Amino acid sequence: MHGLDTMIKLNKAAEKGENRKIMAGTKKVQGENKELKATIKRMLRAVNKKRIGG
Numbered sequence: 001m002h003g004l005d006t007m008i009k010l011n012k013a014a015e016k017g018e019n020r021k022i023m024a025g026t027k028k029v030q031g032e033n034k035e036l037k038a039t040i041k042r043m044l045r046a047v048n049k050k051r052i053g054g
Contacts, residue, residue: 010040
């Protein structure tokens with residue numbers, strides 16, 4: 001369930017619009033499934049467009 005824990009942390013960071021924490025999380029997740037990475041990338045794009053957070 002490590003991937004899920006990571007996602008929860010990333011979601012909390014995304015809500016606050018903390019891009020750097022999300023990027024760090026992306027590096028941590030590299031060994032895990034590609035679906036998770038795709039989700040993180042989508043979240044990052046959303047944060048960048050200010051859809052979530054800030």
